[in-house]
Every structure is written in C-alpha cells, then in structure tokens.
Amino acid sequence: MSNSTDAAEALLAEVARIRSEATTRLDTIPDATGVEALRVEVLGRSGSLTALLRRLGNVPPADRPAVGRTANEARQELETAFAERLERLAQGELSDRLAHEALDMTAPGRPVRVGHLHPLMTVERDLREIFHAFGFEVFEGPEIESDLMNFELLNIPPDHPSRDLWDTLYVAEPGSVEAGSPRPAEDGTTLRPHTSPVQIRAMRTLAPPIRVLMPGRCYRYEAVDAAHGFEFFQVEGLVVDRDTSLADLKGVLEEFARAMFGADTRTRFRPGYYPFTEPSAAFDIGCLVCGGPGCPACGRTGWMTILGAGMVHPTVLRNGGLDPDEFQGYAFGMGLDRLTLLRHAIPDLRLLMSADLRFLEQFSGGR
Numbered sequence: 264m265s266n267s268t269d270a271a272e273a274l275l276a277e278v279a280r281i282r283s284e285a286t287t288r289l290d291t292i293p294d295a296t297g298v299e300a301l302r303v304e305v306l307g308r309s310g311s312l313t314a315l316l317r318r319l320g321n322v323p324p325a326d327r328p329a330v331g332r333t334a335n336e337a338r339q340e341l342e343t344a345f346a347e348r349l350e351r352l353a354q355g356e357l358s359d360r361l362a363h364e365a366l367d368m369t370a371p372g373r374p375v376r377v378g379h380l381h382p383l384m385t386v387e388r389d390l391r392e393i394f395h396a397f398g399f400e401v402f403e404g405p406e407i408e409s410d411l412m413n414f415e416l417l418n419i420p421p422d423h424p425s426r427d428l429w430d431t432l433y434v435a436e437p438g439s440v441e442a443g444s445p446r447p448a449e450d451g452t453t454l455r456p457h458t459s460p461v462q463i464r465a466m467r468t469l470a471p472p473i474r475v476l477m478p479g480r481c482y483r484y485e486a487v488d489a490a491h492g493f494e495f496f497q498v499e500g501l502v503v504d505r506d507t508s509l510a511d512l513k514g515v516l517e518e519f520a521r522a523m524f525g526a527d528t529r530t531r532f533r534p535g536y537y538p539f540t541e542p543s544a545a546f547d548i549g550c551l552v553c554g555g556p557g558c559p560a561c562g563r564t565g566w567m568t569i570l571g572a573g574m575v576h577p578t579v580l581r582n583g584g585l586d587p588d589e590f591q592g593y594a595f596g597m598g599l600d601r602l603t604l605l606r607h608a609i610p611d612l613r614l615l616m617s618a619d620l621r622f623l624e625q626f627s628g629g630r
C-alpha cells in the first residue's frame with residue numbers, strides 16, 4: 264500500500280508544481296500569444312497537466328478520486344487564470360491606446376475644402392444676372408434634339424447650304440454601333456449643335472411677351488484645338504412681343520456689353536447671316552487686349568466679335584406657333600467659352616475642360 268500511496272503523493276506534488284509554475288509564468292507573459300502558448304503547454308492535448316492525468320491509472324483505485332479531483336481543480340483554476348490574464352491584457356492594450364491617443368482640445372480645426380464655381384459657370388451666372396435685370400427669365404431645352412428642332416423649324420431645310428455651318432454629331436441608329444457599321448439614326452436625332460432649337464421650344468411653351476435666356480451645352484464634330492472644342496456652351500436670347508424692333512435689340516446688346524465688359528466698352532454691329540433671323544448682324548466689342556489699334560488677338564482689326572443676332576425670321580415665328588403679322592422678335596446667341604476666354608485672357612480653350620486643378624484653382628475668387 265505504501266507504494267501506491269507514494270504514487271498518489273508524487274502525482275499530487277506534480278500537480279502542485281505545475282499549477283504554481285504556470286501561475287507564476289502567467290503573470291510575466293506580456294501578450295495574448297504568449298498566454299495561448301502557455302495554455303497549450305500545460306492544458307493542451309500534449310500538455311503537462313494532461314499527461315499527468317493520464318498517469319492516474321498508476322494510482323491505487325482508492326486514491327484516484329482524490330488525486331483526480333485535485334488535478335481537475337488545478338485545470339479549472341488555471342483555465343480561469345488564463346482567461347483573466349487575457350482579459351487584463353486586452354484592457355491594458357485599450358488603456359495604453361487611450362493613453363497614447365492624445366486628444367488636444369486646443370488644437371485648431373482642420374480646414375474644410377470648399378469648392379468653387381467653374382469659370383464658365385461664373386460667366387454664365389453673370390449673364391443670367393445681367394439679362395435678369397432686363398426682364399429675361401431662363402428657359403432650358405434638351406441636349407439631345409431632333410433634326411426637326413435643330414434645323415427644319417429654324418428655317419434650315421435638309422438641302423439648305425447653311426447646314427454646312429454645323430458639323431453635327433448624330434446619335435447612332437440603334438444596333439448599328441454594335442454591328443460595326445455606325446450610321447446616323449433615321450429620325451436624325453443629334454447632340455444639339457446650337458441652342459437655337461430652344462427658341463422654338465420657348466415660343467411653343469410660353470405666350471408672348473417672351474423674354475428668355477437659354478444657356479446650355481452644345482456639341483459639334485470639331486477638330487479640337489486652342490480655339491475649338493467638340494463640346495461647348497452657348498447662351499441664346501429671345502424676345503417676342505407685339506412691338507419689338509432692331510432698335511430694341513441694339514439697345515439691349517449695347518447695355519449688355521457695358522455691364523459685362525465695362526462702361527466704356529465700344530460696340531458695333533456688322534451685317535451678318537443666319538437662316539433663322541432676318542436681318543442678321545454680328546456684334547463686336549472693342550478689342551479687350553489692345554483697346555483699338557489692332558493686335559494678334561483681334562486679327563489686327565481692333566474689334567472682337569462676341570455674338571450673332573437678328574430679328575426672328577417670320578418662318579421661325581410661324582414654326583413657333585406665332586403669327587408674324589402680329590408678333591415680332593429678336594434673338595441673339597453667344598459662345599460662353601469665348602466670353603470666358605476673353606474675360607480671363609485664357610490662351611487655350613482646352614484648359615476649360617481639362618479638369619486640371621492647377622488651372623481651376625486660379626478662379627477660386629469667383630471671377
């Protein structure tokens with residue numbers, strides 16, 4: 264019996280040693296990985312306490328329950344100790360993080376990046392404001408437009424030579440692109456080459472007296488260079504009333520030029536041609552670069568053309584649903600891009616659409 268008792272005593276001593284050694288080491292382990300390694304070393308499948316329990320068979324049956332109970336107590340106690348140690352480590356990490364995460368209530372705030380209007384939009388807003396003062400309201404039309412609206416109703420029939428003025432971008436016939444042979448849609452739908460079709464829409468929508476400003480994006484098949492883009496902006500104006508005249512048109516545009524470019528801006532009208540106005544005129548202002556004597560910017564003429572205008576053609580009034588014997592009107596159209604280049608002395612149209620922040624940030628002042 265004494266041998267058996269010795270075996271039990273030896274096992275109990277071993278349990279006590281494993282328990283105290285593990286507990287001591289546990290307190291010095293700095294991280295969760297170390298805790299897990301120790302847990303495997305002691306309690307794992309090949310752990311020291313697990314191996315010890317396998318030797319319980321050597322203990323006399325009468326002593327087994329006592330030794331087994333002590334060993335299981337040791338196992339539970341160690342498991343609890345491991346869990347508590349992990350908990351403490353996690354809390355310590357958190358408080359360490361908080362201790363290092365300095366929150367300085369006196370630090371200045373981070374500046375919020377506020378965007379600003381694109382120079383094109385600034386000029387467009389100025390135009391809206393100037394013409395608003397003359398009683399114009401803004402009226403907009405679609406960028407995808409029918410052949411009928413773009414040309415025919417504006418007195419430009421299919422065989423009219425002035426269609427050559429517009430290198431139109433047609434919308435493709437459905438399926439023709441996929442088939443590898445793109446061709447214009449049969450209904451002649453286009454990306455509008457000018458804002459003039461909006462005149463027809465305005466006349467058909469609003470009742471005279473009509474005073475509308477029609478800004479918008481236009482598209483043409485252009486070889487892109489410093490002065491031409493395939494995508495650009497126009498601003499069109501239309502007035503229809505019972506008693507309007509070329510003198511009214513002249514007055515409005517001269518006032519507009521002074522509001523836009525300064526009180527001493529010189530202006531002149533030259534004969535022009537547009538199929539949808541009769542008579543038609545080109546409107547020039549004194550060169551903004553040289554002020555008169557002539558320079559490369561004005562083609563050495565001293566003048567810069569900023570828009571085209573004229574009295575609305577009777578056919579166009581009729582197509583807008585109005586009787587030309589009862590109503591007259593005038594219209595004008597200008598390139599917003601060109602006005603923007605002139606105002607800021609920008610040498611290349613392509614910069615406007617470049618999305619280059621180095622260029623755009625120069626206009627953060629709004630003008």
Ligand SMILES: [Zn+2]
Nearest residue numbers: 550553558561
């Ligand atoms: Zn000049």
